[in-house]
Amino acid sequence: MTQSQHREVVITGVGVVNAAVVGDSAALAAWLDAPTAAPRSRVGQARPAVRLPETTLPSLIDAAEGRRLARVCQLAIGAARFAVGEAGLDAASGVGLVIGSELGDYTSTIAFADGYLARGPAGLSALLFPNTVMNTMAATTAIAVATRELSLTINVPTVSGELAVARAAAAVASGRVDAVLAGGVDELDPLVAEMLDALGDDGVRGEGAAFVMLEAAATARARGARILGRIAGSAWRALPARPWGVGRRVASVAVAEAQARAGGIAPEWVYASASGDAPRDAWESRVLSAALGPRRVPTTSLGALVGHHAGLGVLHVASAAWSAGSGRLPTADGAHVPVPRHAGLVHGLGRGGGHVALMVDAA
Amino acid sequence: MRRVLVTGLGVVSPFGAGVKAYWAGLAAGTCAIRPLTIIDATGFRCRIAAEVVEMAAGSPRRSRADRLALGAATEALDDAGLGRADRAAAALVVGAVGGGMLEAESWYWARARGEQLPSWAASLRAMLPAAHAEVLAHRLGLGGPRHTVVTACSSGAVALAECAELIADGVVDVALAGGVDAVTRMCFMGFNALKLLDPDPCRPFDRDRRGMSIGEGAAFVVLEEAERARARGARAYAELAGHAMTTDAYHVTAPQPEGEGMARAMTAALAAGGIGPRDVGYANAHGTGTAQNDRIEARALARVFGAGGLLVSSTKSMIGHTMAAAGSLEAVATILGLVQETIPPTAGLTTPDPEIEFDCVPRVARELAVEHAISNSFGFGGQNITVLFRRV
Numbered sequence: 156m157t158q159s160q161h162r163e164v165v166i167t168g169v170g171v172v173n174a175a176v177v178g179d180s181a182a183l184a185a186w187l188d189a190p191t192a193a194p195r196s197r198v199g200q201a202r203p204a205v206r207l208p209e210t211t212l213p214s215l216i217d218a219a220e221g222r223r224l225a226r227v228c229q230l231a232i233g234a235a236r237f238a239v240g241e242a243g244l245d246a247a248s249g250v251g252l253v254i255g256s257e258l259g260d261y262t263s264t265i266a267f268a269d270g271y272l273a274r275g276p277a278g279l280s281a282l283l284f285p286n287t288v289m290n291t292m293a294a295t296t297a298i299a300v301a302t303r304e305l306s307l308t309i310n311v312p313t314v315s316g317e318l319a320v321a322r323a324a325a326a327v328a329s330g331r332v333d334a335v336l337a338g339g340v341d342e343l344d345p346l347v348a349e350m351l352d353a354l355g356d357d358g359v360r361g362e363g364a365a366f367v368m369l370e371a372a373a374t375a376r377a378r379g380a381r382i383l384g385r386i387a388g389s390a391w392r393a394l395p396a397r398p399w400g401v402g403r404r405v406a407s408v409a410v411a412e413a414q415a416r417a418g419g420i421a422p423e424w425v426y427a428s429a430s431g432d433a434p435r436d437a438w439e440s441r442v443l444s445a446a447l448g449p450r451r452v453p454t455t456s457l458g459a460l461v462g463h464h465a466g467l468g469v470l471h472v473a474s475a476a477w478s479a480g481s482g483r484l485p486t487a488d489g490a491h492v493p494v495p496r497h498a499g500l501v502h503g504l505g506r507g508g509g510h511v512a513l514m515v516d517a518a
Numbered sequence: 519m520r521r522v523l524v525t526g527l528g529v530v531s532p533f534g535a536g537v538k539a540y541w542a543g544l545a546a547g548t549c550a551i552r553p554l555t556i557i558d559a560t561g562f563r564c565r566i567a568a569e570v571v572e573m574a575a576g577s578p579r580r581s582r583a584d585r586l587a588l589g590a591a592t593e594a595l596d597d598a599g600l601g602r603a604d605r606a607a608a609a610l611v612v613g614a615v616g617g618g619m620l621e622a623e624s625w626y627w628a629r630a631r632g633e634q635l636p637s638w639a640a641s642l643r644a645m646l647p648a649a650h651a652e653v654l655a656h657r658l659g660l661g662g663p664r665h666t667v668v669t670a671c672s673s674g675a676v677a678l679a680e681c682a683e684l685i686a687d688g689v690v691d692v693a694l695a696g697g698v699d700a701v702t703r704m705c706f707m708g709f710n711a712l713k714l715l716d717p718d719p720c721r722p723f724d725r726d727r728r729g730m731s732i733g734e735g736a737a738f739v740v741l742e743e744a745e746r747a748r749a750r751g752a753r754a755y756a757e758l759a760g761h762a763m764t765t766d767a768y769h770v771t772a773p774q775p776e777g778e779g780m781a782r783a784m785t786a787a788l789a790a791g792g793i794g795p796r797d798v799g800y801a802n803a804h805g806t807g808t809a810q811n812d813r814i815e816a817r818a819l820a821r822v823f824g825a826g827g828l829l830v831s832s833t834k835s836m837i838g839h840t841m842a843a844a845g846s847l848e849a850v851a852t853i854l855g856l857v858q859e860t861i862p863p864t865a866g867l868t869t870p871d872p873e874i875e876f877d878c879v880p881r882v883a884r885e886l887a888v889e890h891a892i893s894n895s896f897g898f899g900g901q902n903i904t905v906l907f908r909r910v
Contacts, residue, residue: 252765259668264704265626267708271707272627275561276562276707276711279707279711280711281708281712284704284711284712285708288668289615289647290669290670293901294670294899295770297765297766297899297900298767298768298770301767302767303764303765303766303779304764305763305764305765306899307676307763310614310648310665310667311665312646312652325687329683329687331683350641350642353642354643391665393655393663396652398643398652507648507652508655508664509665
């Protein structure tokens with residue numbers, strides 16, 4: 156096996172497409188400076204959620220791509236292009252891709268099934284079929300931005316985006332690849348939203364995509380890239396829980412490991428995966444309390460503003476780099492809490508027990 | 519340098535439950551592709567698949583795929599002799615595509631017909647690919663890092679690579695890795711829609727091949743850091759000596775015509791293992807049986823190993839294309855080939871394609887001891903992986 160290294164990992168590009176932010180790190184910074192909640196609307200029979208305005212994607216994806224690509228793939232490609240463009244990196248030189256998604260493309264899956272149910276075998280679409288596999292966003296994004304090294308799609312409840320960044324950071328830190336585009340993407344399908352309601356997930360749901368370009372610090376600096384932030388340490392573990400369930404254990408191994416890899420520093424503030432899913436949020440609070448000890452550490456989540464989706468964890472990573480540089484932690488009511496210009500923690504704890512911790516610092 | 523050994527194997531295949539049944543079927547060159555029974559194939563050109571007839575034990579309330587996974591994972595953990603404490607620290611990575619789609623389809627089909635519906639909450643909970651890992655971790659007490667990878671038909675092999683990296687990087691000392699998929703309507707209908715299914719059992723590398731056959735199953739392996747495995751006296755089947763993942767970035771379903779990404783994966787896997795092409799004696803091919811895949815894979819193999827440079831076979835000729843399970847089932851076939859000093863054959867290969875310049879081990883297994891063997895897996899989206907195994 157390749158000898159493991161421990162290289163410094165930096166962020167050189169950001170791309171976001173959701174109901175509140177569309178663009179690169181500058182667009183994200185402008186929104187974080189005065190964060191406002193995106194409006195919620197009803198999705199089918201499900202509870203109101205944060206949907207992307209219908210005008211957004213046509214402004215990012217040309218008409219031919221729009222006809223050819225599923226909507227969730229368009230979300231991913233739109234955000235990925237912002238991140239690649241900002242990084243100014245020639246992806247063909249050797250870039251990996253890691254995408255987290257909770258739900259994949261169930262819109263196409265349902266349409267594919269409906270074709271058969273309406274017309275039998277003659278109603279099946281060969282074009283829709285590849286979209287029924289959850290790696291369709293990675294497949295189309297890799298083609299769109301020419302990433303040719305490892306390509307992973309990671310599926311885990313709640314924390315797919317956080318885990319995608321942590322997994323990508325591990326690939327860069329180990330020396331196996333110099334750069335990885337890491338992101339998260341989900342869309343809201345009306346039927347799936349209803350099913351999530353039935354499962355008892357009462358969080359604010361949203362849709363969109365967010366990407367960060369992660370690079371080995373030495374190679375990024377050598378090419379004169381603008382450094383937007385630093386993944387100082389990351390780790391993922393799992394806590395015991397029933398499938399899709401909320402557990403009781405409050406172990407904090409992931410947080411401790413991320414801190415250790417960051418040189419033993421303690422976070423001064425936290426972006427948590429809190430989404431309004433009450434039992435899960437309460438569990439995360441207990442886990443964070445155990446991890447951070449008696450200190451009161453300012454904690455926020457952008458979930459209430461943009462809705463929970465796999466892009467949220469990645470948005471938190473990009474936003475954490477902004478907070479570390481600006482000393483401001485945005486709150487769910489559009490205000491800010493002043494925080495030390497110091498590394499903070501991006502924390503994810505999912506239904507089922509997926510546990511991710513990333514220590515994020517400014518450039 | 520932390521080396522990674524394979525210390526446990528578990529399989530549920532169309533030959534039945536267990537590694538023993540799997541190897542007996544492969545070594546005999548038996549084709550397990552038969553008429554479909556799980557789903558209604560009326561109106562389709564292809565009506566066959568390699569189904570698991572003898573299901574592993576498990577509650578019928580679980581999805582078929584979850585039961586396949588539980589059977590294979592339990593066997594692998596028991597085979598490795600991992601106790602409760604070992605399991606509590608073990609990583610788990612599952613390669614998955616269909617999840618519990620078979621049961622979700624039943625719910626959706628019933629909904630479309632206006633029939634009484636089973637619980638939709640249960641359908642969604644089991645439908646996501648991540649469901650298998652959650653069930654395995656909960657049932658088997660696996661408490662280390664856990665995730666699910668979806669890289670289409672290469673998912674099972676990618677799961678092995680993910681765990682190998684976690685061990686090599688010192689994150690964990692032991693891990694359970696594998697892939698699982700049950701036959702689903704979506705998969706069967708989709709490959710029919712793409713006109714990629716042979717109405718008869720598939721014949722990889724044959725001049726007259728007409729496409730692939732669908733299969734189902736699960737395979738898991740226990741991977742373990744070498745010093746730890748030796749210290750506890752574990753039996754080692756093989757070393758996972760290297761792997762590499764590449765992406766074609768070419769087409770959503772078609773491989774790059776020259777096999778450039780496939781060849782890059784093979785070359786990088788050999789480099790990771792510190793060996794050259796002449797050190798490898800056998801390639802368990804992705805070998806789907808489609809005209810395009812087999813020709814392009816052979817082209818890529820020739821670029822790396824030279825025409826005829828090693829033995830090549832496709833075990834899909836016996837168990838069909840088991841989707842997310844394929845990469846892990848074929849890894850186990852490759853490992854057993856090293857251990858048993860026997861190369862599993864390509865069943866149904868009667869007229870070798872003259873464009874494929876390799877000995878593809880037609881119909882009869884070949885006794886041969888090789889030091890290194892590779893397993894290739896390629897997925898939709900040009901997601902390529904080669905895993906290299908070394909005899910121990």
